[in-house]
Amino acid sequence: MLSLKKLSIFFVFIGCLSAQSIFNAYGLGLSKSIHHTSSAGVGSIGLVPTFQPGVSFDNPATWPGLNFAYVSGSYANRQIEIGDNGHTNYGNGFEKIQFVVPIKNRFAIGFSLKPVNDHNAYFITDSTQIDFQGKDLTFNKEFRSGGGIMAGSFGLALPMNSRMGIGLSFDKLFGSSRDEQSLILNSIYYRLFNIKTYSGSVFNINFAGKFYEGHTVMITGYARVSMTGNPVSSTQYQFDLFEDRNNNYSFDSDDYPENVDVDTINVSNIYAPSSFSFGLNAALNNDINIFGEFQLWNDQAINDNFSSIYTDQIGSKNHIGGGVVRFGKMGARSWQDKITMRFGIFKESYTLKNSGRKINENGISVGIGFKFAATGNQLDVAYRTGARSITNDYKETIQEFTIGLSLGDVWFLRRRTKQ
Numbered sequence: 001m002l003s004l005k006k007l008s009i010f011f012v013f014i015g016c017l018s019a020q021s022i023f024n025a026y027g028l029g030l031s032k033s034i035h036h037t038s039s040a041g042v043g044s045i046g047l048v049p050t051f052q053p054g055v056s057f058d059n060p061a062t063w064p065g066l067n068f069a070y071v072s073g074s075y076a077n078r079q080i081e082i083g084d085n086g087h088t089n090y091g092n093g094f095e096k097i098q099f100v101v102p103i104k105n106r107f108a109i110g111f112s113l114k115p116v117n118d119h120n121a122y123f124i125t126d127s128t129q130i131d132f133q134g135k136d137l138t139f140n141k142e143f144r145s146g147g148g149i150m151a152g153s154f155g156l157a158l159p160m161n162s163r164m165g166i167g168l169s170f171d172k173l174f175g176s177s178r179d180e181q182s183l184i185l186n187s188i189y190y191r192l193f194n195i196k197t198y199s200g201s202v203f204n205i206n207f208a209g210k211f212y213e214g215h216t217v218m219i220t221g222y223a224r225v226s227m228t229g230n231p232v233s234s235t236q237y238q239f240d241l242f243e244d245r246n247n248n249y250s251f252d253s254d255d256y257p258e259n260v261d262v263d264t265i266n267v268s269n270i271y272a273p274s275s276f277s278f279g280l281n282a283a284l285n286n287d288i289n290i291f292g293e294f295q296l297w298n299d300q301a302i303n304d305n306f307s308s309i310y311t312d313q314i315g316s317k318n319h320i321g322g323g324v325v326r327f328g329k330m331g332a333r334s335w336q337d338k339i340t341m342r343f344g345i346f347k348e349s350y351t352l353k354n355s356g357r358k359i360n361e362n363g364i365s366v367g368i369g370f371k372f373a374a375t376g377n378q379l380d381v382a383y384r385t386g387a388r389s390i391t392n393d394y395k396e397t398i399q400e401f402t403i404g405l406s407l408g409d410v411w412f413l414r415r416r417t418k419q
Helices: 060-065
Strands: 069-082 087-103 107-115 121-125 128-132 135-159 164-185 188-213 217-239 242-244 262-271 273-284 288-299 314-326 339-352 358-372 377-390 395-409
Touching (some): 060 087, 060 135, 060 164, 358 395
Antiparallel strands (some): 121 135, 217 262, 273 288, 288 314, 314 339, 358 377
């Protein structure tokens, strides 16, 4: 069994869709809180308005506030520095792809695709030399995981009255991952790995409401309740140990032995997320918005017969954050007045199920958005920096740059009669 305290671990760069983190090796890895670039600019979990006044792309209850239908995408580049040893790795990948259509300023529908967790990790132990019958042998161990769970989502926004609305969404969870443990003996790899596929679902109820409106300030509230529909089940393929002679990370005819047995195991109820989130936003008459959010997240899965690099896994997470957004004006004559400015701070704390140890993350985010063209197109850019550490142990420094493009168009509006 791998011990975090007893092994000296260092990370190396591997090209992949996400930067490698030691903390992603716990169970299915860390859950992702931020998806759209406008939310990333303030470190928001997506409840409060960050895209434009009254609208968050991550909260379906706010979609009727959009003036146009949007196709939107966000892409991130990450850098993670491990402790004080100077080892840095990089990764990049999409955060969210989305299509939203408002209908008559009262309803809206939308579709999206986004990653749910981050399972990418890679580390290697220090080398050890031994004398075996007069021959010097050098060996060490390598651990690697990648992939994860995705969510294909459908959302629907409905009005409750003139001041409140709800958003209902269904997330179909799917995806695959691979985790591998290898023994490297005199530069020859002996690999033992598992491939897993996933299937499950989650329901979300979102709320947006106007609590108070005065001459100088308007206060709005937002909430989300997420519940597991079908707990995630997995089909796991366990490959016997083999010698990877051509070092291509998979078994083929060039490897030894010629045939490798594969055990197929069906595992149910390995991931069952539920959460409650709440946020408040104060919109001032100078286009400045001040907000606060918190979230309580739990994994209620009851099956711990799930193999990963570490036997422990994420059991719960708390998020708290706040920030300031100054929205730009679409019809402003000066380009400077069309720019949206964002700033936020946040803190997240993960608790491991078995050991009770905590992974703490603190971060600061800044972002800008710029509207262009008559249909409200918007380019968003965000930068986040922070630190992540486990109780009395390893520390990571994170830097993330995210860019997003949202293209608007006119749907479900009557065409004007030609004169």
